[in-house]
Amino acid sequence: MSTSPPTDQASDAGRSSNSAAFSPLYQQIKGLLLQSLDRGEWKPGEAIPSELELAGRFQVSQGTVRKAIDELAAENLLIRRQGKGTFVATHHEAKVRFRFLRLTPDDAKQSLSGSQVLECRRVKAPADIAALLDLRTADMVVNIRRLLSFDQIPTILDDIWLPGSVFRGLTADSLGRYRGPLYALFESEFGVSMVRAEEKIRAVPATHDQAELLQVAAGSPVLQVERVSYTYGDRPMEVRRGVYVTERFHYKNSLN
Amino acid sequence: MSTSPPTDQASDAGRSSNSAAFSPLYQQIKGLLLQSLDRGEWKPGEAIPSELELAGRFQVSQGTVRKAIDELAAENLLIRRQGKGTFVATHHEAKVRFRFLRLTPDDAKQSLSGSQVLECRRVKAPADIAALLDLRTADMVVNIRRLLSFDQIPTILDDIWLPGSVFRGLTADSLGRYRGPLYALFESEFGVSMVRAEEKIRAVPATHDQAELLQVAAGSPVLQVERVSYTYGDRPMEVRRGVYVTERFHYKNSLN
DNA sequence: CAGTGGTCTAGACCACGTG
DNA sequence: ACGTGGTCTAGACCACTGC
Numbered sequence: 001m002s003t004s005p006p007t008d009q010a011s012d013a014g015r016s017s018n019s020a021a022f023s024p025l026y027q028q029i030k031g032l033l034l035q036s037l038d039r040g041e042w043k044p045g046e047a048i049p050s051e052l053e054l055a056g057r058f059q060v061s062q063g064t065v066r067k068a069i070d071e072l073a074a075e076n077l078l079i080r081r082q083g084k085g086t087f088v089a090t091h092h093e094a095k096v097r098f099r100f101l102r103l104t105p106d107d108a109k110q111s112l113s114g115s116q117v118l119e120c121r122r123v124k125a126p127a128d129i130a131a132l133l134d135l136r137t138a139d140m141v142v143n144i145r146r147l148l149s150f151d152q153i154p155t156i157l158d159d160i161w162l163p164g165s166v167f168r169g170l171t172a173d174s175l176g177r178y179r180g181p182l183y184a185l186f187e188s189e190f191g192v193s194m195v196r197a198e199e200k201i202r203a204v205p206a207t208h209d210q211a212e213l214l215q216v217a218a219g220s221p222v223l224q225v226e227r228v229s230y231t232y233g234d235r236p237m238e239v240r241r242g243v244y245v246t247e248r249f250h251y252k253n254s255l256n
Numbered sequence: 257m258s259t260s261p262p263t264d265q266a267s268d269a270g271r272s273s274n275s276a277a278f279s280p281l282y283q284q285i286k287g288l289l290l291q292s293l294d295r296g297e298w299k300p301g302e303a304i305p306s307e308l309e310l311a312g313r314f315q316v317s318q319g320t321v322r323k324a325i326d327e328l329a330a331e332n333l334l335i336r337r338q339g340k341g342t343f344v345a346t347h348h349e350a351k352v353r354f355r356f357l358r359l360t361p362d363d364a365k366q367s368l369s370g371s372q373v374l375e376c377r378r379v380k381a382p383a384d385i386a387a388l389l390d391l392r393t394a395d396m397v398v399n400i401r402r403l404l405s406f407d408q409i410p411t412i413l414d415d416i417w418l419p420g421s422v423f424r425g426l427t428a429d430s431l432g433r434y435r436g437p438l439y440a441l442f443e444s445e446f447g448v449s450m451v452r453a454e455e456k457i458r459a460v461p462a463t464h465d466q467a468e469l470l471q472v473a474a475g476s477p478v479l480q481v482e483r484v485s486y487t488y489g490d491r492p493m494e495v496r497r498g499v500y501v502t503e504r505f506h507y508k509n510s511l512n
Numbered sequence: 513c514a515g516t517g518g519t520c521t522a523g524a525c526c527a528c529g530t531g
Numbered sequence: 532a533c534g535t536g537g538t539c540t541a542g543a544c545c546a547c548t549g550c
Contacts, residue, residue, distance in 0.1 A: 022545090024519060047535095050534075050535060063519095064519080066536085069536095080537090081529085081536080082527065082535070083530080083537095084528080086536075100511045197511040198509070200360075200508055201457065201502075201506060202479065202502035204459070221461050222459050223457070223458065244459075250456040251456070255355075255358070255453040255455065278527075280537075280539090316539080316540090318540090318541090320538080320540080323538085336517065337517080338547050339518095339548035340517080340548060341517075341548095342517075
């Protein structure tokens with residue numbers, strides 16, 4: 001490989017004084033890396049080429065590649081491991097199992113004791129979901145409802161919406177057999193990596209249905225969390241409406 | 257300045273192969289910068305010395321200072337402005353006025369229309385507050401209760417606790433006269449810069465008192481937000497228990 | 513025009529993981 | 532012993548700000 005000619009050479013934009021739309025080299029490299037990630041050239045959990053190899057491929061210095069990777073690592077798309085290499089982030093792995101779950105037990109360690117799939121059906125996208133997922137209302141979506149319990153106590157009721165064209169073959173059956181985080185399943189089975197999410201949180205009274213499933217009184221306050229998750233390129237790929245019981249748990253957040 | 261002898265020279269630790277407790281030079285520089293910030297050598301809003309000047313002072317290269325500053329900027333303690341310099345972050349400034357406030361109007365722009373101080377008294381620290389602020393229960397704390405309204409609609413009821421030894425002379429009167437974010441007041445009047453905060457969020461029923469002040473039905477669901485704010489050195493300096501009405505507002509959060 | 517932060521390079525050496 | 536990422540340096544040049 002060491003003598004192979006460059007194939008993906010970065011453009012020269014940014015090397016001269018074009019003041020309009022100036023983009024630093026490392027940002028362009030970052031863009032190329034993002035494309036490779038999106039394209040699936042390197043799969044979640046795999047190592048990407050070493051910094052020197054990438055520097056050779058793009059015909060830039062190692063330092064420039066490094067800065068591009070630094071930013072991707074800061075965004076949790078890549079994970080650096082000294083002495084080993086740089087790896088594509090994945091939702092498989094105990095450490096990041098709750099990467100997007102901010103609900104935390106008030107005391108001690110409570111652990112996920114079960115995920116019960118209540119429903120999994122394919123329907124035409126409701127207007128609000130279609131808008132959030134950049135779909136038309138004619139498009140099909142997969143709707144999943146499930147109940148998560150911690151130490152046998154039902155705590156989270158999720159209502160999940162996924163674009164049907166991407167998540168073909170996702171059924172109640174395949175979900176029922178699966179153990180582990182949904183986002184890991186999305187990676188392995190559908191090639192969809194969730195990279196970022198936005199949440200809107202409110203306090204609302206539990207509906208009768210929700211109350212029954214969560215074993216609380218109807219109308220009692222619950223946390224309503226609407227999440228939109230994005231893959232590479234900020235493409236929305238999931239809407240998740242969660243209802244959390246916050247009697248023994250709280251939503252934890254850090255402000256910087 | 258260019259020929260002045262170094263005064264704060266960084267230690268040589270990290271330059272040789274001391275595998276135990278290895279700390280990179282730039283981390284040491286970062287520590288020194290943090291000390292200067294904590295000590296108040298550079299005040300919020302002011303520029304710190306240029307990278308070259310700091311490099312000279314610490315007897316390291318510009319690149320090493322740069323990496324230290326990069327981290328402090330990533331943590332929002334410093335703000336880089338190309339062509340102008342690097343500045344100490346401040347809560348004065350319209351742009352960061354809501355730096356720690358995640359409550360967002362559902363639609364359109366609603367604006368803060370009023371802050372009403374309900375109470376401001378000095379009391380012995382309740383046990384839970386003392387624990388959160390690293391105080392003893394014999395120590396005095398300042399307790400502030402206030403009501404924030406947006407477009408004339410009461411929305412946030414805050415119960416704020418501050419260490420009395422630091423916030424001397426903070427009275428209902430001085431608070432009443434003040435216009436602007438509390439954190440800006442803390443900077444100007446008491447030299448306390450809030451740098452980071454942790455929040456725990458729950459859905460709870462509004463108490464009668466809360467309901468009356470917030471003009472909602474007693475028992476209706478509200479967001480309860482417990483915040484602990486920290487200055488430099490991760491010293492807790494404020495406990496804030498907020499109750500938010502989330503009918504026209506939501507708590508917004510980004511997950512990475 | 514001078515000063516500041518921002519980019520890019522090239523090279524030396526260190527720490528870590530794996531054979 | 533080797534390859535990976537991590538640190539540190541020195542120097543050149545660019546972009547932005549303000550005098």
